[in-house]
Amino acid sequence: MNAHTKKCLLAIPMKDPLDAKTRLSISLTQQERARLATALFIHVVECVKRALTLLPDSHIDIGVITSSETIRDLVAGLDVKWIDDGGASTLSCAVDQAAKIAHEQGYDILCVLPGDLADPSHKDIARLLDYPKSGRDVVICPSGDLGTNALLLPLPCPIDFAYGDRSFHRHYQASVEAGLVPVILPLNSLKRDVDTVRDWHDLQHRRPDVAFWSDGR
Numbered sequence: 001m002n003a004h005t006k007k008c009l010l011a012i013p014m015k016d017p018l019d020a021k022t023r024l025s026i027s028l029t030q031q032e033r034a035r036l037a038t039a040l041f042i043h044v045v046e047c048v049k050r051a052l053t054l055l056p057d058s059h060i061d062i063g064v065i066t067s068s069e070t071i072r073d074l075v076a077g078l079d080v081k082w083i084d085d086g087g088a089s090t091l092s093c094a095v096d097q098a099a100k101i102a103h104e105q106g107y108d109i110l111c112v113l114p115g116d117l118a119d120p121s122h123k124d125i126a127r128l129l130d131y132p133k134s135g136r137d138v139v140i141c142p143s144g145d146l147g148t149n150a151l152l153l154p155l156p157c158p159i160d161f162a163y164g165d166r167s168f169h170r171h172y173q174a175s176v177e178a179g180l181v182p183v184i185l186p187l188n189s190l191k192r193d194v195d196t197v198r199d200w201h202d203l204q205h206r207r208p209d210v211a212f213w214s215d216g217r
Helices: 030-053 069-075 091-104 122-129 167-177 197-206 210-215
Strands: 007-013 059-066 081-084 109-112 137-142 148-154 181-184
Touching (some): 007 030, 007 091, 030 059, 030 122, 059 069, 081 091, 091 109, 122 148, 137 167
Parallel strands (some): 007 109, 059 081, 137 181
16 A cells, blocks of 8 residues: 555544633633634644645545534534544543544544644645655654644554653654654644743734634624
């Protein structure tokens, strides 16, 4: 099976919007944070869809990992698969659940992409998805603070997911210990997510239209 006939699930983990972006609570109300989280997610999905137009021979589906009924209703109109995370208590558990389901459904590759990227480039996403897939590579796109902002790996999942502070190092080491080849792919537009007030202010500067997301206009 060559790289273009392998089936890939691009999975985007999402909390319920009302539970998202709690570190922004000193600047935004709960409803504003929910609208922001939803808008960021929709923007990521749109960028992924644009990326897929650059890869016409690929076999890639988009899915969202969530237990949120709000997100489930939202993706029904976005042509995105809904993957129940089983009420997972952590991001790592949610992604592990998605990996198991993807393998059961016949996918060969899992790509995990955050739903809160600040301003992803569809060309960067296409570059990630089109990275040569040997079956032994684990491709990691680090965030600016050395978290994991994208992860592409073979199925069945060969590593334990270890999201959290500086998770890039843990995923790199887990790949080595599993006998795989970790590949660092530092794509600029995938380095920035929106977690802190500083991220929020930076997003407002880079994307002035973001003001409309938080106040509902």
